[in-house]
Amino acid sequence: xxxxxAFSKLAxxxxxxxxxxxxxxxxxxxxxxxxxxxxxxxxILRKTDQPSRCCVLLQGYLCWKDDNDGQITSIHVPGDIPDxxxxxxxxxxxxxxxxxPAVVAFVPHGFFQEITSLSSGLSHALRLLxxxxxxxxxxxxxxxxxxxxxxxxxxxxxxxxxxxxxxGLARDDRFASPFTQSDLASACAISAVHANRIIQDFSAExxxxxxxxWDSPTxxxxxxxx
Amino acid sequence: xxxxxAFSKLAxxxxxxxxxxxxxxxxxxxxxxxxxxxxxxxxILRKTDQPSRCCVLLQGYLCWKDDNDGQITSIHVPGDIPDxxxxxxxxxxxxxxxxxPAVVAFVPHGFFQEITSLSSGLSHALRLLxxxxxxxxxxxxxxxxxxxxxxxxxxxxxxxxxxxxxxGLARDDRFASPFTQSDLASACAISAVHANRIIQDFSAExxxxxxxxWDSPTxxxxxxxx
DNA sequence: CGTTCTATTGACTCGATTCAAACTAAGTGG
DNA sequence: CCACTTAGTTTGAATCGAGTCAATAGAACG
Numbered sequence: 001x002x003x004x005x006a007f008s009k010l011a012x013x014x015x016x017x018x019x020x021x022x023x024x025x026x027x028x029x030x031x032x033x034x035x036x037x038x039x040x041x042x043x044i045l046r047k048t049d050q051p052s053r054c055c056v057l058l059q060g061y062l063c064w065k066d067d068n069d070g071q072i073t074s075i076h077v078p079g080d081i082p083d084x085x086x087x088x089x090x091x092x093x094x095x096x097x098x099x100x101p102a103v104v105a106f107v108p109h110g111f112f113q114e115i116t117s118l119s120s121g122l123s124h125a126l127r128l129l130x131x132x133x134x135x136x137x138x139x140x141x142x143x144x145x146x147x148x149x150x151x152x153x154x155x156x157x158x159x160x161x162x163x164x165x166x167x168g169l170a171r172d173d174r175f176a177s178p179f180t181q182s183d184l185a186s187a188c189a190i191s192a193v194h195a196n197r198i199i200q201d202f203s204a205e206x207x208x209x210x211x212x213x214w215d216s217p218t219x220x221x222x223x224x225x226x
Numbered sequence: 227x228x229x230x231x232a233f234s235k236l237a238x239x240x241x242x243x244x245x246x247x248x249x250x251x252x253x254x255x256x257x258x259x260x261x262x263x264x265x266x267x268x269x270i271l272r273k274t275d276q277p278s279r280c281c282v283l284l285q286g287y288l289c290w291k292d293d294n295d296g297q298i299t300s301i302h303v304p305g306d307i308p309d310x311x312x313x314x315x316x317x318x319x320x321x322x323x324x325x326x327p328a329v330v331a332f333v334p335h336g337f338f339q340e341i342t343s344l345s346s347g348l349s350h351a352l353r354l355l356x357x358x359x360x361x362x363x364x365x366x367x368x369x370x371x372x373x374x375x376x377x378x379x380x381x382x383x384x385x386x387x388x389x390x391x392x393x394g395l396a397r398d399d400r401f402a403s404p405f406t407q408s409d410l411a412s413a414c415a416i417s418a419v420h421a422n423r424i425i426q427d428f429s430a431e432x433x434x435x436x437x438x439x440w441d442s443p444t445x446x447x448x449x450x451x452x
Numbered sequence: 453c454g455t456t457c458t459a460t461t462g463a464c465t466c467g468a469t470t471c472a473a474a475c476t477a478a479g480t481g482g
Numbered sequence: 483c484c485a486c487t488t489a490g491t492t493t494g495a496a497t498c499g500a501g502t503c504a505a506t507a508g509a510a511c512g
Contacts, residue, residue: 064364069368069373071367071371071372073371085357085360088350088357089354089357089358093361093364124314127314128314130356130357131311131314131315131356132315134359134360134363135319137363137364137367138290138292138299138320138363141363141367141370142295142297142299144370144371145295145297146296146415147295148467149468180490189370189371189372190468190469191470192490192491193468193469193470193471193491193493194468194469196490196491197468197492199491374499375500406457406458406459408458408459417500417501418458419459419460419461419502420501422458422459423500425459426460453512454512455512456509456510456512457509457510457511458507458510459506459508460505460506460507461506462503462504463502463503464501465502466499466502467499467500468497468499469496469497469499470496471496471497472493473492473493474492474493475491475492476492477490478487478489478490479487479488480485480488481485482485
């Protein structure tokens with residue numbers, strides 16, 4: 001069990017949504033954690049698990065994936081705590097899976113209970129995390145419910161870009177994408193075949209005469225938008 | 227500002243998700259509230275509002291509706307507090323609208339802050355409410371993302387049935403539906419025309435030879451399922 | 453009694469799925 | 483180092499679910 005180190009991205013995330021005084025951040029540095037390295041498709045949590053530790057994502061991407069139909073209901077970026085809710089309700093309703101290689105810090109529930117009792121600021125920030133997650137879920141619903149598939153994929157990419165930027169990543173509006181086309185398809189509720197065609201549309205768009213030319217950008221996603 | 231009375235459905239809801247001792251329920255009876263009656267389509271909260279009171283739904287149905295595209299992201303039944311999150315984050319991202327006539331108890335944020343500080347049981351139950359809401363949103367995503375439109379509508383109806391039953395309504399697996407076909411359409415992300423055809427499919431299914439015959443059940447929804 | 457929602461119906465169109473096959477890249481092991 | 487496997491991407495053709503448009507019919511309302 002190491003101390004320190006893992007808190008950094010989480011601190012970025014928390015300060016991006018709330019003002020935190022110095023000593024709150026100091027509390028975070030005491031975060032005890034066990035680091036886990038995962039390969040693409042690895043299960044971080046299974047639906048049947050009843051974890052006693054939270055997952056703080058340090059590097060890479062995780063997603064919640066429905067075990068029945070494979071629908072991805074959220075994608076998480078570094079600094080996120082995808083299973084924060086398990087602090088209150090230990091039951092899971094889906095699998096937590098790595099999209100591409102990922103590094104996760106496992107932090108005992110007790111630590112979060114401790115800091116919420118010690119600092120009202122951190123307590124507030126953590127509750128905000130949960131509320132923002134819910135807001136993201138509503139956005140996800142709007143995305144699936146009221147946009148055509150091309151716009152869906154575009155919005156997803158933009159959302160990820162912005163969330164990366166909130167923790168100091170994707171500074172130049174681009175990020176290396178470990179996502180397969182099937183991943184994007186499960187997230188946007190389209191078929192893998194159709195995802196492929198859409199991504200080709202993007203590439204075509206990007207290499208239009210008005211734009212600079214660049215090599216085939218399937219695995220390397222550029223640009224953010226509104 | 228009346229006391230008592232409005233707490234009853236909320237108490238049903240809370241006890242359906244958590245064990246609450248007598249004195250916690252006693253605390254709830256002290257809930258101060260202002261009662262509001264609304265007609266179908268009335269706005270209970272607008273996106274621009276920054277409410278200082280929570281909405282406890284007493285009768286009827288409310289929904290969160292995206293103001294851009296009209297997508298409904300959740301439907302709420304009596305006992306729900308659709309804007310509980312506004313306790314922590316006052317900003318709204320959608321309109322809260324009545325589906326059919328509805329009765330709402332407005333309860334000052336201060337009351338909830340008070341009872342959460344007085345009772346850890348109530349505090350826990352209220353946080354569970356938020357987490358369950360999030361779980362419902364994920365279900366909603368799965369519904370839109372991975373089922374055909376007929377199944378979507380069926381699941382929506384079943385979900386509402388079960389949530390009604392959690393607060394002692396729809397005991398016989400049926401409930402009077404104030405929803406228009408357009409409402410169901412916005413909730414399930416299909417066109418109103420298609421919603422109409424689907425509902426006719428249901429009616430046809432119900433009046434099949436193997437089944438008892440009943441009159442056209444457009445506005446009166448029977449049955450719940452898995 | 454007309455106005456306004458809501459529900460209904462048919463015809464046409466289109467986006468997206470499915471199926472099937474081929475192709476690429478990246479391991480893996482003999 | 484090459485044969486073999488596996489995962490991911492690409493392509494085309496056929497099909498289908500659902501949307502759109504437009505017109506009509508009821509029901510509810512003031």
